[in-house]
Amino acid sequence: MTPTGKVYLIGAGPGDAELLTLRALRMLQSADAVVHDRLVSQDILDLAPAGVRMIPVGKAPKCHTVPQDRINEILAELAEQGLTVARLKGGDPLIFGRGSEEAAYLADRGLAVEYAPGITAAQGMAAATGIPLTHRGLATGVRYVTGHRAADQRLDLDWASLADTDTTLVVYMGAANISEIALNLMREGMPASLPVMAICAATTSQESRLISRLDQIGVDIRAQPMPAPVLFVIGRVVSLYQAGTGATGTAARRPAVAAGE
Template sequence: MTIEEALRRLMPVVPELLPGHVWLAGAGPGDVGQLTLHAIAGLAQADVVLHDALVSEAVLALAKPEAELVPAGKRCGRPSSEQTTISAGLVAEARAGRRVLRLKGGDPFVFGRGGEEVLALAEAGIPFRVIPGMTAGLAGLAAAMIPATMRGINQAIIFATGHGAESQHASLNWEAMASLGQPIVLYMGARRIGTIARRLMAGGMPADLPAALILDATRAEQTVTVTDLEHIAGTVGEGDEESPALIVIGRIVTMRARITDLISQAKQEVLF
């Protein structure tokens, strides 16, 4: 069966984006090939696409030519739309009878404020659909050759956001988190990793615990820097704070070298 034939067979199961409806879709971590079929269907049908700043041009190029593309992203340290404004815009566009796609990087319900937008739509009586996406915390690790779980290394994995780490009123107890002995994957943590690392070490996490900074995960420009907890803050460059960044802390990071060494020895080519 060809790719074209397979896609034709799938078309009858693709839902219809109706006028006055909103779809909240995850665009994945960046690589256009990691879009779901339903996210592609939303792009093909939407009259207006309200998209995050991190959604790539390659993904947005899949929207129908006459669709209106509206930037509605929130970027740390940069001017960005207020969440209430974004939510109100979704409601207004739907009430105007348009087919609305809210396109978010990763998964809309993983540090994406999708829950807030769903609440706003539900309160306004707007019909909506949530389309999951591949979250960067898993897809980005895989692209960096770091298994999220590895038998004999970890029995759990922690996903956390770096927002608010420097606040005296921060709700996350990093010192307590350190005592769990499980890998930590940080979203939006590059700007505050120095503070986070100090607090984790204060909680007993070893300074020499492996850590990695992954920039532009799954994209052609992806870079991976491996170091340890004590020195991870020093790997973050000035411009990196604004890039899509993941930070992984834990022994699962050691798997990257083991895998890449074996690939190199065998002279294998690995494709993503």
């Protein structure tokens, strides 16, 4: 009888291999098979053991070549063969990563799951750009929200709650809906001049940044589109940004605007 394997749900972080945790690296290097997303960098994939089975299951906007149901099945099938499976997910598997869905599927089948947390995109942005997520006098908290619904369903976020200038708002996967998001936030009282940063591929050599303001971000991102997924940081903390900060990426394309100007 083949012994049952296990699945490691590993956060690969925002892209820079140096931002992997020691736990994540240990799990990856002990794997028999690696099931990885599109956003996991090649530098991180190169850390897998030589000869290990590599299975790409990446998704792009409107292009899910491997549906989530099939990803769940692949993980279970490999573990049921007695393999140790590294499920590599960009960022953190429990922050908009569907890691909990995969874990529930595996648990229902009696398969062991262990986690390695990863640095989420918002934290990677902060480290790469120097924009803090909280800052005394500017932001007393931070909120992460998704800017995209499955099957392009309507966004039904609590706009009144989100329109809090004392809180930094980080919008994941929001490029397609950022104009609608900005409009709803302004309707609930957020100032039009509130600074916004759009960033993609944070911490990698492909990183790109754009500094705008709430009433302009929709226009600016259409004029200078970025590869998905794009992260948006909305709040007064963005006023602390200085172009050229960080070792990777491009300089800001629009000067930062302080809230209230």
